[in-house]
Amino acid sequence: MKSTALNLTGSEKNKLCADLWGSAGHPVILLHGGGQTRHSWEKTARQIAQSGMRAITVDLRGHGDSEWVPSGDYTFRAFGTDATTMFRHVAEMCGEAPSVIGASLGGLSALIAETSSGPLIRSLVLVDVTPRMDPEGVSKVQGFMGQRLDSGFVSLDEAADAIAAYLPHRERPGSLGGLRKNLRLHQDGRYRWHWDPVFINGDRNIGAGSEEIMEEVTARLPFLKVPTLLVRGMQSELVHEEHAREFVTLAPCARYVDIGGAGHMIAGDKNDIFCDSVMDFLKEEAFA
Template sequence: MSNATTSQTVNDSVVCHYEGAHGNRLAASVYEAEGPPVLFFHGGGQTRHAWDTTARALQKAGRTAIAIDQRGHGDSEWVTDKAYAFDDFAADVASVARRIRRDYGIRPIVIGASLGGISSLSAQYESGQDLLKALVLVDVTPRMRRDGVDRILGFMSDRMEEGFVSLEEAADSIAAYLPNRSRPKSLSGLSKNLRLGDDGRYRWHWDPAFINGPRPVSTGRDNPEAYRSQAARALAIPTLLVRGRQSELVSEEHAEEFLKLVPHAKLADVSGAGHMVAGDRNDIFQAAILEFLETI
């Protein structure tokens, strides 16, 4: 077990905290097993619970799975300087990955979705290629559809301040945004992505400064696509791109471009899934991840 600060045991996992790049506390669920560690970093607006089902599958397969709440998300700290640029998230990935290497004596495999994928790609590049053992990018590539990005940010911003009067109202909002996904029978999972305010309203479980702060996620380099392409081209570790075939962000053309940048990379094109691949078709997603891990 990692020597990160342990707080409590929940179901099959231990809830603990790691330290981010700026001393910020990052909440984590650790699904301990005998095998090597696999780190999970979620997308913007999500929490570590997006990986619960997959993490348990890896634990059952003998892998230690560690799912992190990124800065400003879930149970992790809202950073006082409101620094939520991609470089800030990448610095946290590097900080946690180095901690994992010290604790377990091996470089971690990282699975990152969207924001988590971009951050992990940047962290590996800035480390001089010595940070990770392998990388799985979930529906994210150096170049993505701008209209898809805008649609996601628009959904996140829409009820950011106002919130919802109930979990049911939040579920209605998600159903309108994702009309092709079946509405869950239970709202218990949704409750993990919302926080109940003193005014009795539910709001998303992330810091609004992520969107509208002084250093929001939109803060970036002058030419982010060129930077990410350079980072991808430099990848020398085993790499898997998992794409939702109905993704609003990563087109077939974008996936092909990525495979040209990283010729040794593998592609899993998941039918019936959009950008939220793990949530849309977790069965296929899990199978692709476990198959890839068997090759490492």
């Protein structure tokens, strides 16, 4: 199954590149985590399309083939306003409110949009993310992202070695084709991550004002009325069990499942189990 290119627009009129999988059925938007691209969702998108729904995988602002915003605004609030604009666009295009699957940054973007401007969506899947997360885990993730920001990698193999050292529980892939989509080959012959460095080191980076916006989202969780599934990796370094329990206690329409043997990158660690859990939820809620 092949996808078709789709251009969406963010809140600053910034171009958001997307792929559309399937030609009919309920729309499901998939938003990747920080530092990833839309290509991380290809297996899940194919399964959604094969089930009779439409999957739309999107590169978030500053990531992949989407525009690096001139404002340099990569705060959570900016990603949330992009999501609001995107959800309204897709609803108009498809004639119905979409469901959303969001990993980490993508999940928080969707959550910010829905709690501040909803109702916008039909249902929501949050992949290993809640407004409250372990600070040490967040620091570890952002530290890894910033390690080779300037120097990059001499080869794809070197990048794969760095990822393997960071994620020792995950089997090193036999092919580097997927990794190639997350890196850009620069004129100096070195590979660098496929996202705007200002996302991490700019004045309005992803950490700027994050505590304030997360407190706002947490305070609005009792008003989150869409069916919500939190999928947590049991080995997650970011979302501990107490975070998941707090979330489903505060959000009246939320529930959560644990995926054994998975860390923060659930879809990559245990893709089949992850897809089964998500597909069951989508079929239950999208067609209710």
